[in-house]
Amino acid sequence: MSNEHDKDFDVSGVEPAGPIYGTRPDGFRSGFASFVGRPNAGKSTLTNALVGSKIVITSSKPQTTRTVVRGIVHRPDGQLILVDTPGLHRPRTLLGERLNDLVKTTWAEVDVVAVCFPANEKIGPGDRFIVTELGKIRRTVKIAVATKTDLVSPEQLGQHLLDIAALGAETDTTWAEIVPVSAVSGDQVSLLSDLLLGMLPEGPPLYPDGDLTDAPEEVLVADLIREAALEGVRDELPHSIAVVVEEMNLREGRDADKPLLDIYANLYVERDSQKGIMIGHKGARLRSVGTAARKQIEALLGTPVYLDLHVKIAKDWQRDPRQLRKLGF
Structure with missing residues (x-):
């Protein structure tokens, strides 16, 4: 991707960032970094x-994130825009395929990709799969983050850390x-912020102060x-829940x-039995x-x-293109 941020920037189909905000101090950096890795x-x-x-939901259940959400880190020396992506996995449904496509599109459009390897789990085939896929995108800077x-x-x-280095050499x-x-x-965490910012190109702020x-x-x-x-029905309905906000207004x-x-x-759930569990x-x-x-x-909103x-049924929505569109995927 170009390192010039003099135009609107769009990651994976979300809304463009809009106008450039503020003046640029000498050495000010701005750009996009994406965290990727196995689910959870x-x-x-x-x-x-x-x-x-808290701008991104978390859960002990894998496959929690389904949308790309930008988090904005404001610093005196730069602005770091974090693109949170779904976990890359071998898909079993149409939804899974679309989430994987979203991840790979994002990789090619950001300045830095940070691959997360949880320290409490051994590096395995899923990690190797992700790093191998990431290797197909040559120009993006890649770092490894040992989490947890x-x-x-x-x-x-x-x-x-030795295993992460070895995986890099192998791939x-x-x-x-x-x-x-x-x-x-x-x-x-502060060190990671410093490192990510240092890898971004020089450029003006892309978002107004205060936007998170x-x-x-x-x-x-x-x-x-x-x-x-998800926290309520962790084992029964791991991936079958979707939520649509129909209306949101001040009274x-x-x-x-x-x-x-x-x-x-x-x-929304996929079957009658799941509706009963959810209620x-x-x-x-x-x-x-x-x-x-x-x-x-x-x-979050301070109000x-x-x-x-209300709980509704969208039959087998994870595999139905029409239902996926209706639910925003």
Whole structure:
């Protein structure tokens, strides 16, 4: 990709970044970096840690991220735009194929790709598959990030870093850096930010000060609802949940100092049996999902929320092109 940021930039079909913002101090850098890796490798948690705010949903369940969300890191010496992608995997559904296409398109368009290798898991065929695929994109700078270092001993971490270096040699991949970090403890997160920024081209800010993401609020809200739903039915419905925000408006007729945001959202599953699981006995499961999601949404948007959730069936939506379009994929 060109290192000139004098035009709008678009990653994987999301909205263009828009106009250039502000003047450029000497040596100011700006650009795009993408975290990639196997599902559940810590990419979303690391994005949130670098941005300093929760803008990407996380879950102990793999395959949580389904959209590309930009997190924006503002610094005096530059602006780092983080592109969080779904985990690359061998797809079993049409949805899986589309998510993989999204990842590969993103790789070719960013300045730096950071491959995440969780320190508490041995490097395996999935990692080799990702690095081999990444090797087909020659011009993008590549770094390796050992994530979740708080979960292992120094000896285990040392071996993990050697394994990452060996994987690079085996796949003819040149790592510009190999960096161990813990997003949970904050260890070396600032160093990673410094390294990523130093690999970006010089250029003006691409987003206004204060912006933490360019994802529409409806997308962030839908993701927070789906995160709450995944935590509730972790084993029964790992990948079958989709959320669409149908309506989101401030309630009319309220005092300016007492706003209330009305959100109406549909939670889609694939079968009747899944609908029953999602609603729970006498609606208990759905109520708990709504309560957890509402707290997260209020924390994100800083506004009291009335959340109205309904469960609907979109039969086999992960394999149906028409249903995927309807649900935003």
